[in-house]
Amino acid sequence: MPDGNPRSRRDFLKVAGVVAGCGALARVTIRPAAATPAMLADAIRGVVGEAPVSKGKVTIEIPPIVENGNSVPCAVSVDSPMTATDYVKAIHVFNEKNPQPYVISIGLGPRAGRASFSTRIRLADSQTVTAIAELSDGTFWSDGVDVIVTLAACIEETTH
Amino acid sequence: MRAFNAALLFLPLISTFVAAQAADIPMNERKSGSAFIGPDTKAMQDDDTINPGMLAVLDGEALWTEKAGAAAKSCADCHGDAKATMRGVAARYPAFVQALGRPVDLEQWINMSRTEDQKAEPLPFESKELLALAAYIARQSHGMPIAVAADAQTKPFIDAGRDIFERRAGQLNLACALCHDDNWGKRLAGNLVPQAHPTGYPIYRLEWQELGSLQRRLRSCMSAMRAEPYDFGALELVDLELYLMWRARGMPLEAPAVRP
Amino acid sequence: MARALIHVPPTAKRGEVIEIKTLISHVMETGYRIGVTGAPIPRDIIDQFVCTYNGEEVFRARLFPAIAANPFISFFTVATDSGTLAFSWTDQHGKTQVETAQITVE
Numbered sequence: 001m002p003d004g005n006p007r008s009r010r011d012f013l014k015v016a017g018v019v020a021g022c023g024a025l026a027r028v029t030i031r032p033a034a035a036t037p038a039m040l041a042d043a044i045r046g047v048v049g050e051a052p053v054s055k056g057k058v059t060i061e062i063p064p065i066v067e068n069g070n071s072v073p074c075a076v077s078v079d080s081p082m083t084a085t086d087y088v089k090a091i092h093v094f095n096e097k098n099p100q101p102y103v104i105s106i107g108l109g110p111r112a113g114r115a116s117f118s119t120r121i122r123l124a125d126s127q128t129v130t131a132i133a134e135l136s137d138g139t140f141w142s143d144g145v146d147v148i149v150t151l152a153a154c155i156e157e158t159t160h
Numbered sequence: 161m162r163a164f165n166a167a168l169l170f171l172p173l174i175s176t177f178v179a180a181q182a183a184d185i186p187m188n189e190r191k192s193g194s195a196f197i198g199p200d201t202k203a204m205q206d207d208d209t210i211n212p213g214m215l216a217v218l219d220g221e222a223l224w225t226e227k228a229g230a231a232a233k234s235c236a237d238c239h240g241d242a243k244a245t246m247r248g249v250a251a252r253y254p255a256f257v258q259a260l261g262r263p264v265d266l267e268q269w270i271n272m273s274r275t276e277d278q279k280a281e282p283l284p285f286e287s288k289e290l291l292a293l294a295a296y297i298a299r300q301s302h303g304m305p306i307a308v309a310a311d312a313q314t315k316p317f318i319d320a321g322r323d324i325f326e327r328r329a330g331q332l333n334l335a336c337a338l339c340h341d342d343n344w345g346k347r348l349a350g351n352l353v354p355q356a357h358p359t360g361y362p363i364y365r366l367e368w369q370e371l372g373s374l375q376r377r378l379r380s381c382m383s384a385m386r387a388e389p390y391d392f393g394a395l396e397l398v399d400l401e402l403y404l405m406w407r408a409r410g411m412p413l414e415a416p417a418v419r420p
Numbered sequence: 421m422a423r424a425l426i427h428v429p430p431t432a433k434r435g436e437v438i439e440i441k442t443l444i445s446h447v448m449e450t451g452y453r454i455g456v457t458g459a460p461i462p463r464d465i466i467d468q469f470v471c472t473y474n475g476e477e478v479f480r481a482r483l484f485p486a487i488a489a490n491p492f493i494s495f496f497t498v499a500t501d502s503g504t505l506a507f508s509w510t511d512q513h514g515k516t517q518v519e520t521a522q523i524t525v526e
Contacts, residue, residue, distance in 0.1 A: 067198045067351065067420035068366035071488040098486050099452050106495075107480035111473065113437030113498040117481075120488040122450070150350025209427040212490040215445045218423050369447070369489035 040094055040130075043101040047092050047132055048140045058091075058133045058143040061118075069123045069149040074103075077116035078133040078141070082108075088115035090134040097127040123149045184407070185341060185355055192411060193419060196345075196354040201366070205418035213295060213364035213416025216288075216371045220296025223289060229280025235293070238277060246300040251413050252307040254402040256314050263317050263402050267294055267373060268393065285392035291371050295362050298415035305412055306359065308405040321403025324396055330387025351420055357408035358401065360417020371416060374401055421517060422446055426507060428521040432499035440471065440479075441494040444509055444517075450485035466491055468510040474503040499525045 044053075061075040078088045087110045093103035103121050115133070123129070130144045194202055208214050225236045239245045254263040257272075264272065270293050271282035283290035310318050328335045339348070340356035347353065361374040368376075375397050379389035390396045427441040444466070451463025463485060471479040478497045491509075502525045510516040 063198065063200050065198075067201055070369050071204075071366045073200045073204070095486060099450075100484070100486075102484040103486040104484060105482040107477075107482075109478070111476070111478045111498055111500070112496055114496040117479075117493065117495040119481075119494075120492050122486050122488050209425065209441045210443060210492055210494075212443065212492070214425055215423045215443065215490060218425065219445075 037096070040096055040101040043094055044130070044132065047090075047134070051138070051140055053132060053140040053142045055142055057135075057141040058131050060093075060129055060131050060143045060145045062129055062145050062147055064146070065148045065150065066123060067150060069125070069151075071120045072123050072147070072149075073118065074121045074129065075116065075118035076106075076131045076133075076143075077114070080115045080133075080135065082110055082112055082115055084110045085136065087112070087136045088133050089136055091115070091117070092132045092134075093121070094130045094132070095121075095123060095127055096130070097125045098123065103129070123147060125149055183341065185344070187410070190357065190408065190411060191355060192357055192359045192414065193354040193417065194360070194414060196352040197418070197420060201418055201420060205360075205414070211364070211416065211418060213362070213371055213418065216292045216295040216362070216364075217299045217416060219288070219292035220294070220299075223293055224296060229274065229278035231277065231279040233278050235273070242296065242300055246297045248301055248304055248307070250294075250298040250301040250415065251304045254308070254398055254405060256317075262395070263314060263398060265375075265398050265401050266297065267375075268398070270294065270297070286373060286376055291362050291373060294373065295371060295416050298362065298413065301413045302415060303412050305410045306405055306408050308402065308409055310406055314402065314406075317399050318403050318406050320396075321399035321401070321406075324400045325403055330382070330385045332386050334385045334387075336381070356404065357411055358404050359408055359411050360414045360419070362415065363417045363419050365419050367420065374404075422509075424507070424509075424517070424519045426519055426521050428505055428523055430522070431524045431526065434499060434501075434525050436499045437496050438499050438523075439494060439496055440505070441492070442469070442471075442507055443490060443492045445490055446509075446511075448483075448485065448487055448489045448491060452485070463512065466509045466511045468508075469493055470508050470510075471495070471497070472506045472508075473497060474501060475506075499523065501525055 057079045059077050061077070062072060066072045074093070076091055076093060078091060080086065080088045082088065088108050090108065091106040093105075094101050095103050104119060106117055108115055126148045128144050128146050130142060132140055132142045134140055194205065205211055223235070224242055225234050227234045227237075235242070250266055253266040253269065255269070256263050267285065267290055270290065274280045275282050283293070325336045336356065339353050344353050344355045358374050362371050363377070364371050365377070375392055378397055378400060379392070382389035423445040425443040429438050432438050446466050447464060448466065449461055449464040451460060453461045455461045465483060465485055465487070467483050469481040469483060469491070470477060479495045481493055483491060502523060505521045505523060506518055507520070508516050508518045
């Protein structure tokens, strides 16, 4: 995982870049089978720094029980008027037990109209999914949802 | 072929167990696999703008007009607009081919056209191109009832397929019918056991993270049963496909379906 | 070129908030799967998605291996003027694919 904690929120994307780049280096090291709580905490700190994160305004919509962890519908919306002076700047989604803690990071602005997006994610195991929104006033808000991931009855071997 | 020979060895043993107490599912109790998936998976299937299988349908649409082979012909050159000419086609495959004296499935028929008419190389099983064409053609039968009938020519092959469906095989001594005729609706690990009607093929299977054929699904299930799976293109698989489509006759086609 | 499926309403009223859906064909190989040789299959993902509206950025996403294969992203934007929405996906190797859609705003 990245060496040295990022000093500021702006470093998050740089850190994320290093994490992705580390994929090339990490292949020769022992990779943890799953993320540790410390990795998740580091990842969140990379976004918020030392600022407080309040629960609220953010809603994660994700099925409580998932048929297949390869593709889990995940929508996040943030309660915000999305005006030029009061809008959501970014939404970051994290997971708890995948090999690495990042899921997706969204950049928004007043032109979005609505602070909401939807995607499909991978979840390696039953775990908590966390979303943190950064508002234009510099505050951070979050939501967390527990998801149960069931395994398929018949698993095929990788053929490629 | 190896699996077939191995099964013969066990024939004396198998015949002492009655070939799966399977009673056919009554016609009006038949349900598509869509009835056994979660609401989010169903929503993914029903919305063309978010169904990942539609990417393959678009690929197939592009391939349909692409010239191929020594004859430098595209599918469209002979078959015109697929929306018209392919309407209902996938719903009646596997179909009996007089020249071969046996049924072939849609993928085999596509390859026969490629080799005989386009003078091109056949597309490999499970290749992106073959699946895309199959998905595009199957899409033209979307919503139409499966129209595979038993007649004097197809009946022996339907019976051969039924035989495979009901015969116990593999280290776990399971038969398809045991789960899919006798125990559908119950749970196996995290999933509900469906009735195994091939109404949605080629399917986008979340487990595969890609589109795949019925033959791939059958082989995957046979491996899971700890039975030696038939090779892609094996006559046994086509017979089994034919039986399954006949068993699902009248049910609407819904390709490309999404499954867990 | 990977196959992309984009849904943008062809027309909208000025100021209306519209939903845009995007789907692109990509394996999003995580780098954690073990291949038949026993070695991990190398990571190969799209890691950036940007939408511009008449040249101005209106949405951006940084993707990680936790995004499912054939990435689907839907989001919202305010219909301001008629013109072109451009969608670009960039993979970890820096290769970019751009698709566009037109919108008429009354």
